[in-house]
Amino acid sequence: MSTTSTSEEVKDNTSREDEGDAPNTKDEDKSNENLLECNICLDTAKDAVVSLCGHLFCWPCLHQWLETRPNRPVCPVCKAAISREKVVPLYGRGSKKQEDPRNKVPPRPAGQRTEPDNNFSGFGFGDGGFHMSFGIGAFPFGFFTSTFNFGEPRPNMPPHGTPQNMEEQFLSKVFLWLALIFIAWLLLA
């Protein structure tokens, strides 16, 4: 599905009359029609854009995906790097206004998907599939120890799936804030 060359798509485009939204999903037998389908919503692409890797999307669909994972903008189909600037809007012969679809965005509310572990902008770990809790070792209470467990498996438990412990996460955030307040107090005092 991803090996179609752009020139073929253009040729097919001229040979069939398709006005935007097909209201019905029933007559999709011709495999040719798939060529003009958005890779995200599976409808005929509206406000179509093509990535440099050749994959077709509705701009609103692609935009929502880019908003969903702003830190890792990749093509949904082939995982090539992708960006707003590097997609090409497509204008068919019939289109009245050649307005760049990227200028009239966002038509839909952006999908806000917060990654559960990534709330600390200052500590940019947590993305590579490991669990990290953070504490301050020098804090004047004995139980505030730092726990880092990335890279090395835990000694007695292979880290196949590490259940996310929300409480622990919450506590470590509380401790971090306490520590920051404490440090600020030290500096100001």
Add this chain to the structure above:
Amino acid sequence: MSAMSPSERRLQKELMSLIKDPPPGVTVDAEQAEQNLLQWTIFMEGASGTLYEGERFQLQFKFSNKYPFDSPEVTFVGSNIPVHPHIYSNGHICLSILTDDWSPALSVQSVCLSIVSMLSSCKEKQRPHDNAFYVKTCSKNPKKTKWWYHDDSV
């Protein structure tokens, strides 16, 4: 019918194509899915020539209204959970496309195909090493697990 959300619209399309042209050994409970597009039951047969030949499994797919931007929640359910190094006895599956590597260009069909191939490439039926610990401590939703994808070969 006219007030279908974008996720339902896409799920409806996926359902139609899965009914019409299912991957080998995969069937969807169409009636149930049509009643509630956000929760599907899928039956999967162990492929012939693999360790799971002759077995029949049941998968549950749950979709949020952010699908396909948000990955589906996929678990094995029912009485026969495949014994596999990446499948926990509670039905949770350690498969990166279900969380970190999800993409909106993936589909129910491609998830099913990944699971079929994950089963088919298995050389020894066994539970994950940390099965007992994980099953006791995990959240009900496998998407809440911070998976550690350490092995893509099985």
